[in-house]
Amino acid sequence: DGDGDLDAFVANQYGSKAGCSIWINDGRAEFTRHTGLVSTPDCSAVTLGDLDGDGDLDAWISNRVSMAPDTVWFNDGNGGFTDSGQRLGQSVSMNTALADIDGDGDLDAFVANSDWSPSGPNIVWLNDGNGRFTFSGQRLGTGNSFDVAMGDIDGDGDLDAWIANLGGPNTIWLNDGNGIFTDSGQALGNAKSKSVALGDLDGDGDLDAWVANSSFGENPSHVWLNDGAGVFTDSGQALGPEALSRTVVLGDLDQDGDLDAFVACMGTKPNMVWLNDGAAVFTDSGQTIGESNTYGAALGDLNGDGRLDAWAANCSLPDQDQPNRIWFNGPADDTAKSSAETVPTSRRFSRTGTLLPDDRV
Numbered sequence: 267d268g269d270g271d272l273d274a275f276v277a278n279q280y281g282s283k284a285g286c287s288i289w290i291n292d293g294r295a296e297f298t299r300h301t302g303l304v305s306t307p308d309c310s311a312v313t314l315g316d317l318d319g320d321g322d323l324d325a326w327i328s329n330r331v332s333m334a335p336d337t338v339w340f341n342d343g344n345g346g347f348t349d350s351g352q353r354l355g356q357s358v359s360m361n362t363a364l365a366d367i368d369g370d371g372d373l374d375a376f377v378a379n380s381d382w383s384p385s386g387p388n389i390v391w392l393n394d395g396n397g398r399f400t401f402s403g404q405r406l407g408t409g410n411s412f413d414v415a416m417g418d419i420d421g422d423g424d425l426d427a428w429i430a431n432l433g434g435p436n437t438i439w440l441n442d443g444n445g446i447f448t449d450s451g452q453a454l455g456n457a458k459s460k461s462v463a464l465g466d467l468d469g470d471g472d473l474d475a476w477v478a479n480s481s482f483g484e485n486p487s488h489v490w491l492n493d494g495a496g497v498f499t500d501s502g503q504a505l506g507p508e509a510l511s512r513t514v515v516l517g518d519l520d521q522d523g524d525l526d527a528f529v530a531c532m533g534t535k536p537n538m539v540w541l542n543d544g545a546a547v548f549t550d551s552g553q554t555i556g557e558s559n560t561y562g563a564a565l566g567d568l569n570g571d572g573r574l575d576a577w578a579a580n581c582s583l584p585d586q587d588q589p590n591r592i593w594f595n596g597p598a599d600d601t602a603k604s605s606a607e608t609v610p611t612s613r614r615f616s617r618t619g620t621l622l623p624d625d626r627v
Contacts, residue, residue, distance in 0.1 A: 267300075267345035268322060269293070272566040274577055275325060276590060277309040285309050286327065288345055295569035295592060300345050311562075315364040315373045318397030326375055328359040336362070336377065338397060354399055355379075355389055365416040365425045368392055368445030375399060376427050378411040388414065388429060392445060406447055407437055417464040417473045420450075420496030428475055430459035436477060440496060454498055458485040465516045465525045468546035470494070476527050478511035487511050487529065489546055501546055510535045517565040517574045519595060528576055530560035537563070537578060556580075558588045569594060 267273060267290055274289040274297065286309045288300035310330040317324040318340055325339040325347060335353035342348065358380040367374035367390060375391040387405035394400070410433030419426040424443040430436055435453035442448070454477075461478040468474060472492040479485035486504035493499070506529065513530040520526060520541055527540040527548065537555040540548040555576075562579035569575060573595040580588035 268343050271570065272568055273297075273345065274564070275312050275314060276579060277312045277327065277562075286312060286325075288347070290345060291568060293570055295575070295594070297592075310359075311361045313362045313364050313375075317364070317373055317393060319372060319395055324397060326362050326364060328362050328377065330358045330360055330380065333358055338399065340397060350397060352399060354391060355401075357386065357389065360411060361413045363414045363416045363427070367416075367425060367441065369424060369443055370395070374445065376414050376416060378414040378429060380410050380412070380432070386410070388427075390445065390447065402445060404447060406439055407431070407449070410434065412460045413462050415462045415464045415475070419464070419473055419492065421472060421494055426496065428462050428464060430462040430477060431457060432459060433457060436462070438496065438498070450496060452498060454490060454500075455479070455488060456485065460511065461513045463514045463516045463527070467491070467516075467525055467542060469524065469544055474498075474546060476514050476516060478514040478529055480510050480512060480532065487514070489548065491546060503548060505529075505540060505548055506531075506538055506550075508535070509538060511538075512560065513562050515563050515565050515576075519565075519574055521573065528563055528565060530563040530578060532559055532561065532581075534559070537576075555593055556591055558591060568592060571596065 271291045271293040273291050276287045289297040290300050309327050311328040313326045314323040322341040322343045324341050327337045335355050336359050338350040338352050339347040359377050360380050361378045363376045364373045372393045372395045374393045377389045388407050390402040390404045391399040392402050411429050412432050413430040415428045416425045424441040426441050427439040434457050436455050438450040438452050439447040440450050458479045459477050460480045463476050464473045472494045474492050475490040478487045486507040489501040489503050490498040491501050510532040511529050512532045515528050516525045524542045524544045526542050529538045531537050534557045536557050537560050539551040539553050541551050558580040560578045561581045564577045565574045575595050576593040578591045582588045
């Protein structure tokens with residue numbers, strides 16, 4: 267809503283409250299549901315960015331439940347959204363990355379699609395600068411993709427794509443600078459990947475990858491290290507072999523200058539925080555952060571204390587509702603308003619007691 271604090275746009279894909287909801291922050295992490303609800307029944311993921319060039323955050327909504335087209339919603343600057351009228355694709359779209367793919371200064375879209383649909387390959391959509399998208403003609407991969415992350419992987423100044431695949435190894439697609447992608451030929455991992463995050467994990471100046479895998483005991487999450495030219499080597503770490511990882515987000519959680527990992531886990535497995543030693547060697551922080559069938563997570567300073575907090579987007583179980591939860595980083599204080607016990611270090615997360623009652627996310 268443009269008031270300087272972080273709000274939340276939540277995709278709810280099942281149940282009586284299916285659709286999207288917007289939660290407005292008062293600056294102290296007290297959230298109120300916005301009355302301008304985005305009305306779309308198929309809302310499995312949302313990515314925010316300034317799509318029409320007016321300075322506020324618009325929304326690309328990925329729709330996977332009924333193979334409905336993706337939609338674009340324009341923000342009025344106050345957190346009110348209007349449907350742009352565009353119906354983009356007809357796939358089981360799992361997630362979307364927004365980035366300037368063709369180097370013309372606006373945000374384009376790289377959509378990760380599942381091969382559950384007839385049009386399973388991933389799709390690139392190009393923006394005209396006003397938030398109107400045209401299919402690039404590219405259909406990339408057939409690996410039952412779950413997620414995509416974009417960044418300059420090979421160091422040539424444009425944005426490439428790492429695809430996390432559930433039905434095959436992860437793949438990297440290299441951009442020629444004009445938005446045309448070529449498969450790098452690397453087959454990374456052995457499938458069951460559901461999320462990927464890019465960041466400089468070992469401090470050498472290039473983008474590495476944390477890949478969240480989901481399968482009991484068979485496919486722990488992995489860290490892949492970049493040689494600077496876009497060629498990756500497995501770091502050899504098997505992270506969370508029983509975690510049922512669903513989403514990974516990176517941020518400096520312990521304020522030591524490197525990127526740590528917050529991993530959202532499904533079922534009754536707790537979410538996990540992995541701390542980086544600065545050389546991309548990760549240690550489990552030992553925290554049990556909810557057992558709420560978490561499908562998604564986002565990091566940001568929600569209460570204005572300078573530390574990265576976590577929003578956990580939870581999916582209800584058949585016999586139990588699982589509202590979204592906010593977790594504060596650091597000791598409970600008068601800004602955190604934690605209902606949990608005081609946790610004495612900045613590496614610890616304490617629950618706020620705030621339950622944000624969407625049905626399924």
